[in-house]
Amino acid sequence: MLVNLPGPWSPFLGRLALSEIPYTNPILAPLFVVIVLAGIALVAGITYYGKWGYLWKEWFTTVDHKKLGIMYIILGLIMLFRGFIDGLMMRTQQTLAVGSGHNGMPVMGAIHGYLAPFHFGQIYSAHGLIMILLAATPLLVGLMNIIVPLQIGARDMAYPYLNALGLWITAAAVFLIMISLFVGDFSHNGWFGYAPIFELAYSPGVGVDYWIWTLELVALGTTLGSINFLATVVKMRAPGVTWTRLPVFTWTAVSANIIALTSFPCLQVALALVGADRYLGTHFFTAGFGGNLMLYTNLFWLWGHPEVYFVILPAFGMISEVIPTFSEKPIFGYITMVLASFAIAGVSWIVWLHHFFTMGMGPYVSTEFSVATMLVGIPTGVKVFNWTFTMYRGRLTFSSAMIWSIGALFLLLIGGLTGMMLSIPAINYMVHNSVFVVAHFHMMLLCIVYAVFSAIIFWFPKVFGFKLNEAWGKIMFWLFSAGTFLVFFPMFMLGFMGETRRLDWPFNLQWAPWFDVQEVGIAVYVLSVLAFLWLIYVSIRDRAENRVGADAWGTSRSLEWITDSPVPFYNFAMVPHVNHRDEAAWRRENGFSDKRPEKFVDIHMPNNTPVAIIIGALTFVVGFGLTWRIWWLTVLALVVTVLVMIYRSGKGDPGYIISAEEMAKMDRESRQKMDDGHAHLPKGGGYTGGTVTAYSAGAGDSGSSGTPPGNSRPLS
Amino acid sequence: MSHGHSNPLQHPEVQMASRSSYLAGFVIASLLMLAATILVSGQVLAPFALLLTIMGCAGLAAIAQMYFLLHIDISEHNIWNTVALVMFIPLFVITIGLTWWMFSQLYMRTMPMIPGMPGMH
Numbered sequence: 093m094l095v096n097l098p099g100p101w102s103p104f105l106g107r108l109a110l111s112e113i114p115y116t117n118p119i120l121a122p123l124f125v126v127i128v129l130a131g132i133a134l135v136a137g138i139t140y141y142g143k144w145g146y147l148w149k150e151w152f153t154t155v156d157h158k159k160l161g162i163m164y165i166i167l168g169l170i171m172l173f174r175g176f177i178d179g180l181m182m183r184t185q186q187t188l189a190v191g192s193g194h195n196g197m198p199v200m201g202a203i204h205g206y207l208a209p210f211h212f213g214q215i216y217s218a219h220g221l222i223m224i225l226l227a228a229t230p231l232l233v234g235l236m237n238i239i240v241p242l243q244i245g246a247r248d249m250a251y252p253y254l255n256a257l258g259l260w261i262t263a264a265a266v267f268l269i270m271i272s273l274f275v276g277d278f279s280h281n282g283w284f285g286y287a288p289i290f291e292l293a294y295s296p297g298v299g300v301d302y303w304i305w306t307l308e309l310v311a312l313g314t315t316l317g318s319i320n321f322l323a324t325v326v327k328m329r330a331p332g333v334t335w336t337r338l339p340v341f342t343w344t345a346v347s348a349n350i351i352a353l354t355s356f357p358c359l360q361v362a363l364a365l366v367g368a369d370r371y372l373g374t375h376f377f378t379a380g381f382g383g384n385l386m387l388y389t390n391l392f393w394l395w396g397h398p399e400v401y402f403v404i405l406p407a408f409g410m411i412s413e414v415i416p417t418f419s420e421k422p423i424f425g426y427i428t429m430v431l432a433s434f435a436i437a438g439v440s441w442i443v444w445l446h447h448f449f450t451m452g453m454g455p456y457v458s459t460e461f462s463v464a465t466m467l468v469g470i471p472t473g474v475k476v477f478n479w480t481f482t483m484y485r486g487r488l489t490f491s492s493a494m495i496w497s498i499g500a501l502f503l504l505l506i507g508g509l510t511g512m513m514l515s516i517p518a519i520n521y522m523v524h525n526s527v528f529v530v531a532h533f534h535m536m537l538l539c540i541v542y543a544v545f546s547a548i549i550f551w552f553p554k555v556f557g558f559k560l561n562e563a564w565g566k567i568m569f570w571l572f573s574a575g576t577f578l579v580f581f582p583m584f585m586l587g588f589m590g591e592t593r594r595l596d597w598p599f600n601l602q603w604a605p606w607f608d609v610q611e612v613g614i615a616v617y618v619l620s621v622l623a624f625l626w627l628i629y630v631s632i633r634d635r636a637e638n639r640v641g642a643d644a645w646g647t648s649r650s651l652e653w654i655t656d657s658p659v660p661f662y663n664f665a666m667v668p669h670v671n672h673r674d675e676a677a678w679r680r681e682n683g684f685s686d687k688r689p690e691k692f693v694d695i696h697m698p699n700n701t702p703v704a705i706i707i708g709a710l711t712f713v714v715g716f717g718l719t720w721r722i723w724w725l726t727v728l729a730l731v732v733t734v735l736v737m738i739y740r741s742g743k744g745d746p747g748y749i750i751s752a753e754e755m756a757k758m759d760r761e762s763r764q765k766m767d768d769g770h771a772h773l774p775k776g777g778g779y780t781g782g783t784v785t786a787y788s789a790g791a792g793d794s795g796s797s798g799t800p801p802g803n804s805r806p807l808s
Numbered sequence: 809m810s811h812g813h814s815n816p817l818q819h820p821e822v823q824m825a826s827r828s829s830y831l832a833g834f835v836i837a838s839l840l841m842l843a844a845t846i847l848v849s850g851q852v853l854a855p856f857a858l859l860l861t862i863m864g865c866a867g868l869a870a871i872a873q874m875y876f877l878l879h880i881d882i883s884e885h886n887i888w889n890t891v892a893l894v895m896f897i898p899l900f901v902i903t904i905g906l907t908w909w910m911f912s913q914l915y916m917r918t919m920p921m922i923p924g925m926p927g928m929h
Contacts, residue, residue, distance in 0.1 A: 326888070350895075354895070354899055358903075384911075386911075386914065387911075390907055390910070390911075394903055394907075441899060441902050441903070442902055442906065445906075445910060451910075451914060452914060452917060452918055453910050453911070453913040453914040453917070454913045454914075454916075454917055456913065457909060457910050457913050460906075
């Protein structure tokens with residue numbers, strides 16, 4: 093039933109052989125040595141300081157949504173760096189290779205530049221896949237993980253264990269793509285894959301298999317996460333958090349996760365069919381035997397377009413939290429903001445054909461998808477106007493988080509307008525597959541990156557208890573923006589001049605000056621990376637001076653700012669009773685900021701579990717075994733996975749109880765640790781509207797969600 | 809953590825679990841897929857009739873799995889399952905319908921009927 097492989101195969105090692113390890117490659121071999129040395133140093137350091145127990149207990153087995161979120165963000169930042177290095181290598185290759193004639197480095201086996209086409213293909217494929225699915229997605233999922241439960245007043249996600257499982261399966265995907273650097277090759281057919289080049293006949297190596305199983309793992313992890321987010325927001329809201337009191341960020345998380353839940357299965361099916369073609373010899377996407385190449389492209393973008401809105405919507409939510417805080421005004425047009433998020437999510441389902449307008453299905457189909465694509469501009473425009481109206485006549489503070497958010501608006505504008513151009517089929521036929529398209533979607537994805545940096549600066553004090561350094565945050569912003577300008581504006585120009593994407597050898601000498609400008613831009617980006625590392629170092633060094641209270645910015649608005657900074661593991665000592673959409677701002681304006689719970693009740697917390705990390709490791713083994721066709725290993729890992737799941741299901745996990753007295757003690761300690769960050773803040777004039785419930789009464793955890801409290805009077 | 813019910817075994821979703829319905833769903837779906845495989849590999853029917861038959865099998869298998877495994881029906885006590893079902897219908901129409909339209913237009917333009925050549929159009 094299995095296909096005949098081109099090349100050797102052994103029952104024990106599958107396709108794996110010593111010759112698959114590129115120890116002669118002058119880039120990879122030194123890199124491997126460096127990574128191994130760094131790994132040994134890390135392990136030795138942890139062992140020397142005796143931190144293994146701490147890491148295992150506090151991080152590897154944790155089910156705390158904040159710690160999982162931090163690990164997601166660290167994973168995302170590492171992969172952002174890896175993807176950036178890929179980008180740097182591509183830019184350098186094009187700068188060196190431009191022009192006619194032989195200008196390559198023979199030592200690398202390249203005729204043009206320093207990379208052979210096969211190697212260049214792997215780099216751009218890895219760059220795309222990493223940046224979208226292993227950098228942007230973990231960063232956004234991590235931020236949603238930390239903030240969504242806090243914004244709705246929950247103690248944890250609905251399924252804490254499932255949350256950990258999602259993280260460790262995503263980590264398995266990261267390990268799989270990283271190991272493809274040193275064992276075998278990665279795919280060279282672009283991040284989205286082309287039929288039929290990914291068929292076994294045209295890509296006989298293991299690169300495409302790495303690509304399939306990396307994507308399958310990350311799709312699995314993200315689907316599990318989206319189920320968890322939806323259940324959390326539907327079921328776990330604190331008393332008083334009605335649907336119209338959800339912060340905009342939580343709303344965008346809901347809309348984004350509806351997209352994720354409904355679209356990721358398409359990707360999994362599409363890749364399973366590619367896998368069937370490569371492993372079982374079916375012909376779904378071949379040109380002969382009844383297959384159709386375009387069916388793959390269709391299925392992929394059926395997921396792919398909703399996916400790009402899955403990553404942009406939480407970014408919009410972050411901007412919607414940062415701008416009101418630093419404008420000292422509520423968000424303008426809350427209802428339209430929420431409706432716009434859902435309009436974008438809904439339209440995301442009917443636009444996917446614009447990724448292959450040139451397929452040749454004629455004017456009627458193209459018109460429908462062109463009009464649908466233009467429709468996206470309406471809710472997005474609503475959002476942009478709402479943000480500007482929020483700032484209009486506001487009391488603006490240009491803190492570093494705020495300027496990152498404003499920067500995101502400019503990128504959104506450029507990306508959106510070029511997107512409108514691309515939605516016109518006539519223009520699309522001209523610039524299709526040119527770097528104009530690449531520059532367009534980099535504007536959109538960089539809008540996400542700007543929003544993510546804004547959000548990291550904004551919520552950092554909530555999670556760690558101290559602010560990041562403002563000056564270095566701004567220096568990094570200007571360096572990053574200069575890099576963005578220098579790399580991507582020339583890219584728009586080159587697109588108009590006819591440069592196609594994925595060009596390992598740009599033959600036209602007239603493009604050379606623009607490549608040089610881009611290379612300068614990449615150098616500035618490198619400086620911004622250094623500025624980021626320095627920002628982290630300086631902030632940790634000076635943390636004592638930058639400690640904050642519960643309301644870190646003094647003008648914060650949503651519910652997460654009423655609990656302590658750093659957030660204790662139980663989130664809220666007593667589940668808060670929410671009286672207003674902008675609860676923190678409402679309490680501040682009415683003089684309730686210092687109100688603490690008067691009594692405590694027993695609370696129930698989930699236990700740590702090592703099962704999630706074990707299953708994550710096993711899924712990595714499954715992916716590795718499938719890639720190299722080591723069948724015994726794959727089957728063994730799958731069987732063990734099922735056994736571990738059955739073991740956990742049978743064991744049950746009752747969690748543990750923290751008694752009321754213990755809660756009172758912990759709450760007191762947590763408050764003492766916190767600096768009184770808002771001593772300088774103006775206090776509100778007091779509330780005259782009757783009694784106010786600040787914390788839920790009695791066994792607060794079981795409070796039903798969705799019922800507004802009787803005494804609450806929203807400020808209006 | 810939400811504790812509307814102290815015992816998770818009393819949650820309505822857990823109460824709906826039943827071994828016989830899981831088995832029934834699994835067996836029915838497997839049989840339908842087996843039937844489709846036999847029909848295709850044996851080429852028992854004319855191409856278009858075969859296409860319709862295996863589409864019917866896939867539809868029945870999907871319904872069996874939804875009903876027996878996921879307990880998705882239109883009863884009132886199970887409101888979130890019903891919401892999921894209602895959400896599914898427009899998505900199904902959009903994805904399958906637009907794909908169908910797209911490819912029929914594509915085939916009309918790029919794959920003219922050649923007499924004697926078997927095909928799906």
